[in-house]
Amino acid sequence: MAKLSTRTGVKEHKVVSHEDWLAARKALLVKEKKFTHAREKLAQQRRNLPWEKVEKQYVFDGPRGRETLADLFNGRSQLIVYHFMFAPEWLQGCAHCSFWADHYDGMIAHLNQRDVSFVVISRAPRAKIEEFKKRMGWRFKWVSCSQNYFNHDYGTSFTPDQIWRGVANYNYAEVKSRMTDREGISVFYKDDRGDIFHTYSCYARGIDMVNTTYQFLDLVPKGRDEDPENPQSWVKHHDKYKNSPDG
Numbered sequence: 001m002a003k004l005s006t007r008t009g010v011k012e013h014k015v016v017s018h019e020d021w022l023a024a025r026k027a028l029l030v031k032e033k034k035f036t037h038a039r040e041k042l043a044q045q046r047r048n049l050p051w052e053k054v055e056k057q058y059v060f061d062g063p064r065g066r067e068t069l070a071d072l073f074n075g076r077s078q079l080i081v082y083h084f085m086f087a088p089e090w091l092q093g094c095a096h097c098s099f100w101a102d103h104y105d106g107m108i109a110h111l112n113q114r115d116v117s118f119v120v121i122s123r124a125p126r127a128k129i130e131e132f133k134k135r136m137g138w139r140f141k142w143v144s145c146s147q148n149y150f151n152h153d154y155g156t157s158f159t160p161d162q163i164w165r166g167v168a169n170y171n172y173a174e175v176k177s178r179m180t181d182r183e184g185i186s187v188f189y190k191d192d193r194g195d196i197f198h199t200y201s202c203y204a205r206g207i208d209m210v211n212t213t214y215q216f217l218d219l220v221p222k223g224r225d226e227d228p229e230n231p232q233s234w235v236k237h238h239d240k241y242k243n244s245p246d247g
Contacts, residue, residue: 010221051189051197058150061126062143069150072143073190078116083156083184086122086129088146092237093122093132097183099235103212104140121145123157123181135239154201156184171203183207 016024058069073079084101085094093101101120111118120142122129129142151157158168158180168177185207187200208214217224227233 013221046200049200051199054188054196054198056153058145058148060121060143060145060150061147063141067143069188069196070190070194072117072119072141073188074117076112076115076117077190078114079188079190080111080116080118081154081186081188082118082120083151083154083182083186084120084122084142085156085181085183086124086132087157087180088124088128090124090128092135093124093129094181094183095235095237095240096232098136098237099213099232100183100207100211101136101138101140102238103210105138108140119143121150123151136237151181154184154186154198155182155203157181171206185210 054069060067060069060072062072064071069079072081082097082100082104084097086092086097104118104120108118118140120140122142122144123146124132124144125146126144129144133142145151149157152159155170155172158170158177162168163178163180166176166178167174168179168182169175170177170182182203184201184203186198189197189199191197214224224231
């Protein structure tokens with residue numbers, strides 16, 4: 001039994017011959033393939049969900065000035081929105097949403113090749129968004145919904161009454177919360193006539209699937225190695241970590 005030192009994760013672990021390791025790995029591969037097939041079926045069920053037509057007219061403040069929801073498609077038929085926690089009164093964007101956002105720039109060219117546009121939307125005014133975006137070194141499109149109820153309508157921002165009562169509707173259920181904003185992803189489709197449809201939204205743990213760091217951490221011996229009572233207590237804005245990348 002090999003002894004390994006760690007903060008909270010691996011302390012001891014079984015060490016075997018290559019032959020025994022290979023046998024165990026092949027046994028796990030059977031389960032991994034079964035999970036992959038189940039995930040593909042779930043993805044198809046997600047795509048098969050009925051749609052709802054977007055009836056409201058939303059106007060955002062973006063790099064090009066006033067932009068409608070239709071404009072955000074940028075000539076494509078599919079749009080992914082990340083609802084980023086950044087309330088108007090905050091001095092900076094949420095560190096946890098920033099953890100997710102650190103993965104976005106590299107994927108956009110590939111999404112565009114599959115008829116998908118991507119945009120981040122927050123309630124903060126555009127001046128604050130641009131300042132924070134520059135600090136973080138991000139290039140993805142980020143617009144403000146400070147003049148509309150887009151994030152409220154799609155379940156990631158809450159009214160003063162909800163905040164005062166400490167009860168909000170989030171992730172399709174009533175939850176106890178006094179937060180002004182939460183995280184989420186919403187997907188939209190625009191047909192040839194220009195009609196827009198809301199096809200999917202997910203929140204909370206539902207957005208884990210797009211966090212590449214978490215997917216890699218799930219492969220290593222310590223896993224995510226997080227505090228069960230406060231899982232993301234270790235997360236900071238990337239310019240606040242003590243060690244530089246690859247340091």
